[in-house]
Amino acid sequence: MTRSRPVASKRLAKSAAGKRKDRAPKRPIFQSLSHPPKSSDAYLWCDYIEIRCLVHPDRKFSRSNLIECVDELAALDIRPDASLGDDSEALDEEAELDAEEQDDDGDDEVLPDGDRKEAWAAGLFGRLEVRAKVFGDAYPFALAPGAQEIRFKNPGSGAQSLYVQLLLSACLRLIEKSRRHELTEDFERIAESIFKGLMPAGWEVHQFGAKASTRYSGHLFKRLTKLAEDWRGTLRLQRRHFKTRNSGDGGLDLVAWHPLGSDGRVGIPIAAAQCGCTAEEWSLKQLEASPSKLNIEVQHKWATYYFMPQDLIEAVAEGYDWQRRPDIAASIVIDRLRIIRLAVQFGADLNYRVLSPAASEACAFKLV
Numbered sequence: 001m002t003r004s005r006p007v008a009s010k011r012l013a014k015s016a017a018g019k020r021k022d023r024a025p026k027r028p029i030f031q032s033l034s035h036p037p038k039s040s041d042a043y044l045w046c047d048y049i050e051i052r053c054l055v056h057p058d059r060k061f062s063r064s065n066l067i068e069c070v071d072e073l074a075a076l077d078i079r080p081d082a083s084l085g086d087d088s089e090a091l092d093e094e095a096e097l098d099a100e101e102q103d104d105d106g107d108d109e110v111l112p113d114g115d116r117k118e119a120w121a122a123g124l125f126g127r128l129e130v131r132a133k134v135f136g137d138a139y140p141f142a143l144a145p146g147a148q149e150i151r152f153k154n155p156g157s158g159a160q161s162l163y164v165q166l167l168l169s170a171c172l173r174l175i176e177k178s179r180r181h182e183l184t185e186d187f188e189r190i191a192e193s194i195f196k197g198l199m200p201a202g203w204e205v206h207q208f209g210a211k212a213s214t215r216y217s218g219h220l221f222k223r224l225t226k227l228a229e230d231w232r233g234t235l236r237l238q239r240r241h242f243k244t245r246n247s248g249d250g251g252l253d254l255v256a257w258h259p260l261g262s263d264g265r266v267g268i269p270i271a272a273a274q275c276g277c278t279a280e281e282w283s284l285k286q287l288e289a290s291p292s293k294l295n296i297e298v299q300h301k302w303a304t305y306y307f308m309p310q311d312l313i314e315a316v317a318e319g320y321d322w323q324r325r326p327d328i329a330a331s332i333v334i335d336r337l338r339i340i341r342l343a344v345q346f347g348a349d350l351n352y353r354v355l356s357p358a359a360s361e362a363c364a365f366k367l368v
Contacts, residue, residue: 027176029361030055035174036069039280043311043323045124046131047171047279050141053150054164055367062149063121070117125150130315138163138340154363158349159340162190164359165352166336169277169309182358184277188212188253190348191275191307194339195254197346198305199271204230205256209275220250224296231257232266233298251288254305270302282308283327290331304331311336 033055037044052069053061125147132139138159142151155161168175169183188209196205207213208227216223221239228235254273272289276282286306287293312335314323322328334342343349355363 027178028365029168029176029179029358030174030365030367031176033174033367034069034072037279041280041324042124042127044279046127046311047167048174049124049128049150050152050167051171051174052367053141053152054167054362055365056152057366057368059152060149063118063125066121066124067117122147127315130313131311134313134320134337135163135340138344140164152363155355158352159344161352161355161359162340162343162349163336164363165190165356166309166339168359168362170279170311170336172277173279179358182356185211186356186358187277187307187309188275190339190343191273191334192254193346193348193351194307194334194342195256195271195273195305197342197348199256200258203256203258203269203271205254207253208255208272209253219245224250224294227252227255228296230255231270231296231298231302232264232268233296236295236297251285251293253289253307267299270298270300271305272302273305273307275307277309279310282306282310283324283329286329286331286333305334306331307334307339309336309339313337 033052036048049061049066052065053059056065125143128141128150129143129147132141132143137157140153140155140160140163142153143149144151153160155164165183165186169187172180172183175183188207192205192207199205206215208216208223213223216226219239219242221235221237221242224235224237251274252272253275256271258269260268272294274285274289276285276288278285286308287304289306290304291298291301312323312333314321314325322333340349343352
């Protein structure tokens with residue numbers, strides 16, 4: 001008597017489970033909204049304020065709301081006041097410097113804890129004022145006079161809708177895990193449209209990412225070998241260097257090159273990009289698509305791009321700079337401001353005149 005193999009039944013069971021999963025109702029878009037960032041980076045806190053404003057029943061969020069949020073978590077022993085992080089330390093240092101410059105009259109105590117929090121909250125809302133100024137008509141929020149409060153406006157343009165989409169993509173830790181792919185996949189489509197717009201006429205632009213690619217498929221070694229051929233280069237790796245079932249993208253999402261008349265000779269212009277929504281580890285990912293990471297030898301090194309939905313703009317005396325400037329590596333970083341401005345320039349913002357399902361749900365969500 002011949003025993004039937006269980007492989008087919010397993011496939012059927014897996015297929016049935018997949019269908020049941022597809023029919024299952026989606027979970028709410030947000031999770032853990034009461035938990036602020038674990039880092040003191042200003043761009044993370046500004047995004048958190050905007051998200052809390054978005055989900056507030058009255059579509060507003062104030063400095064006092066922010067302080068109450070931090071105090072409540074500290075009282076529950078979830079987050080100590082250390083959540084003020086480097087900003088509070090900087091305030092202490094400034095107070096000490098001020099004291100050194102004053103006469104020795106004994107009035108050299110540091111700011112009380114309450115005043116420190118007020119100053120910290122005011123600093124963050126001041127940064128939101130900078131955002132409002134820099135993003136202009138693309139900013140879907142409005143600040144009250146004196147920057148005491150921020151209010152959410154229903155997006156009235158493709159650029160404002162795109163801002164909401166990027167804000168959600170930048171805050172994946174607040175998004176239900178089963179829903180995150182809706183944002184990451186859309187972000188890759190945004191990046192591809194911008195990447196194409198940046199490439200001059202005649203360039204070939206392709207997705208290399210494992211899910212969306214049509215030109216590159218199969219095992220990573222096979223994919224990289226094909227890419228090396230397109231770039232008229234040589235892959236310095238062999239099949240044995242890879243894991244048996246590695247069908248990933250190797251940290252590479254978008255690739256581009258100009259064939260220069262298709263004469264077959266080496267030495268063509270090349271560009272490569274990585275897309276990442278990670279809020280804090282982007283400094284480690286921005287060189288994933290660089291010549292120093294990919295083992296492909298070409299005649300002329302390629303330009304490396306990194307697309308991120310976070311807003312890293314920093315106002316300085318001479319204009320604007322990057323937040324976390326020491327972490328900006330030898331790559332061309334396309335952050336939220338650049339994405340939106342380029343999307344408007346290339347007409348890609350028109351694709352967001354109607355909110356995506358995820359963004360639409362987020363705008364309708366109310367935290368009670």
